Amino acid sequence: MRYLLAALATLVLLAGCSDSSPAWRPLASAPEARTEVAGAALARRVAVVGGLTATGQASARVDLYDPRRARWIRLPDLPEARHHAMAATRGGRLYVVGGYRPASEGGAPADTAWVLFDRRWRPLPRLPEPRAAGGAAIVRNRLYVIGGVSDAAPRTLAATSLHLDLRTLQWTPFPGVTPAREHLGVTSLAGQVYAVGGRTADLRTNVATAEAYDTRRGAWTRLPDAPTARGGNGAVAADRRIVVVGGERPGGTIPQVDAYDPSTGSWRTLPASPRPRHGAAVVGIGRTAYQAMGGPEPGLSVSPTLMALRVPRD
Template sequence: MRRRTVLTLASAIALAPAVPAQAHPGHTVPTTPTLPPAGSGAAYGSGWEPLAPIAGGPRQEHSVAAVGGRIYVMGGILPNPAGGVTTTDRVEVYDPRHDSWSQAAPLPVAMNHPNVAAVGGRLYVLGGLSGGASWQALRDSFVYDPRTDRWTTLPPVPAGTERGSAAMGVRGTRIYLAGGMRTLTPGPGGLQDTVATVSSYDVVTGRWATLPSLPEARDHVGGAIVGGTFYVLGGRDRGQVNVRDTVYALDLNSGRWTRRAPMPTPRGGIASAVVGDRIYTFGGEGNPAEGSNSIFAENEVYDTRNDRWHRLAPMPRPRHGTAAVAVGGTIYIPGGGNLGGGAPVDVNDAYRPTPRR
């Protein structure tokens, strides 16, 4: 195994006081999460490799994007020493070439479940969630330039369409958002306001457009654009256990939604990434199996060309509330939660799919 190095951050994470939050009925958030054993006989190998853990510590309900071969981990929630979790503005950068971490300028506004996309060498954040006892949708939008390490404020998300945890995709200069949630009140019976809203933002003109809504409301979904089609995979509707196996496809030319082959395993809180014409989906929350801690280990790939699903080697460290991005044919999956609700960990894994024959 190759030697791993980590860039030590200049200072320890400072966790601001926050209202303790638990995002799954009956679940108490641990202040020091521990990793469960590798799930279902899974082990590193079979395409999986452990990487240097997140230098700043555990992170969950964040977003990731890649620019210039580097992976940016933005926002999310952190463990609060007083109990529960707190939303962060922290942005950390992983360099796959050196297996090392550094810091970038923080988000102008702390967010969890931020809607993030990379276009033209810049990172766009188009709203998200934040708050104390109840997380509410934010309209705040920003663009980050890695060359200057600076954030610039953009016009806000149009009123009434703000949400976090949307499926994201990019085509040309347009960023597409599908579904998401306007409110997430952690705790038993807390409101989870799932939406079917679909919209797009043009990074050149700065204009928003409204597209045909999803056939059904979804949040915590997988999202990707392959060719001229926007795919929305799995997710949930108003609660962690209300997981879905649906795959909806929006033809960006005709504006019509169709239904594709369902996921083998219904899951919400998943991470997704594209390599070629295939969409890979990882982990998730809402697993009813005994001993699963409510977490899925599944790694399943959707073949957009043939409308077929395939099961692959499961995650060695099952997680939900994480995010994934592909760089050079390798998929990187930093952070996430290892128990239902808020239980951030610092795990950072890579998965390299077997080349197609």
Template sequence: AVGQTQQFTAAGFDQYGNPYAMSPGWSVSGGGSINSNGLFSAASAGGPFTVLASDDGVSGSAEVNVLPDSGWATLPSSNHPRHESSLVAFGTKLILMGGRGARPVEIFDLETNQWSTRSSPPLELHHFQATVVDGLVYIIGAYTGSWPFEDAVDHVYTYDPILDQWSVGPLIPAERRRGSAAAVVHQNQIYVAGGIVGGHGEHAEAKRWLDKFDPATGSWTVLPDMPTARDHFGAAIVAGKIYAVAGRDSGASDGVDVTVSQTDVYDINASSWGTLPSSSNIPTARSGVGVTSSGDLVIVIGGEGQGQAWDSVEALDTTSGNWQTLPAIPTARHGMGAATINGSVYVAAGSQSQGGGPETGALEALFIGD
């Protein structure tokens, strides 16, 4: 972000792949500055900049993205637009996965500023919030199939980003299967909240469920129900508490507009739910949101309802219970994921109008702070 620094290093190799000692000179184009030791300092304005290292006629370069101190930055779009997908942080990479139509995994490397396309899942997976435990991405509480009679996925699925390999995990108990659930990780345990069974429409039913899945043992634990049934929402964990925000009841006759305003909070240590007072209701009720956290903030991005996709970005300060309005995201959207890396919030993909399209691959970032 603006005002921050990044250390760069350079290594040289001969034509046979053997390393050799080098003392590169450093330069940067587009903005910012870099000293003789390769320490880059961001300028007062955001943007993509190119850092160049050169030594004895040989040179190499790297792209660095500097996020503005206010407002969103636009990064390269993914190669496969999609919606009802998920985005998860993996080190300095963003993993975009799922979506209607069995889209392949895509990985964005923040260090190279490039997308790479990986393998497709073994079946269509959509409507889920991915999590990471011990180097594996877990998909739990997903849907498969076509609207409006989607089926809840009956197994846990995992993806290994290093090996680019999908695996089928444990069977989910039949009575706890659903799609459009939210998921978070605490102490290597995955908590799966809410969701819906029966697809979309009056034949479907939103759930108040909360479950804990232990990846090490494959065991399930049924936990107390949420106060509010909801789906198409998101969850985030702050200081040992799970915050369930936004969403709707897709089983209602006009479910897309039967939104949920209240915020439910689960205290993991106390094994109990509570609902924040009405003064802490989300200001802009909507569903299909991207949800992530940064510090004490739970950040809710985009969404759909009232005939449109939203560009609203709102953050709940979990220490005060107050909501604040953040800069609107440039690409209004719903049905996407959000992730946080080093104080910056990233959002990728989604649908640009209420319902199923048009799909976007837009990747945008907002610096929140550590």
């Protein structure tokens, strides 16, 4: 009995030292720590694109985490290094648009777009205007690019959104989010593109604004504000809900996790992240939301951390 009690005490102590909440769990760390990365679900795996290294250098690296095999895979590097890019997937193809160019090239927002398939990057038509620090999602045959910065000098927030018809490869502008903002979370669910949070013209001003763009009607609808104002966050569709993770504010990174249910038009709070980060790749696969890499502190900080949240059902 004495040994049994000692073993139980050890288990309790280990549980108390764990950095995971009941719903969050740590997974294999990424091969390289980066922040301000783009992310998307590629064939039910977590793709992480570009970003900044610990020295502030833009990266062309692309990594893929396979949850079934619990391991990371290196994909072909981007044709050019990018940070604050936007990524989305469809039919086993990974699309990457915009982002900031390396500081050695002036650091301006880029108008480039590429698609990866058959382990080869191919160029797409250039964006009508440069774009960085926005979000991307795909609905049916269109790639949507929402929010972000269109010019760095002077810093200008994008007034319009863009979509690329993946059949004709034609870009078309359409109304942007209100207020115009960057570092927001963007995802899609059931024919709608959702935009949550972000920063306005003042880098310190985060918003709780949530909007949905009906891709059939071609119109934005204002949703109830999210419980948490944030910028530098991600948003994903998981278990028929929009899950919003991460972000930063002057006081630190944001642990709160919020979820919007389109069927009820209401928000709820999910288990907080034990390792909050900003500028991470936030990816949804089934009922699970993944948060990969990102900065654990405001500003330039990097992490190789990968965490997974199994979205609890009501």
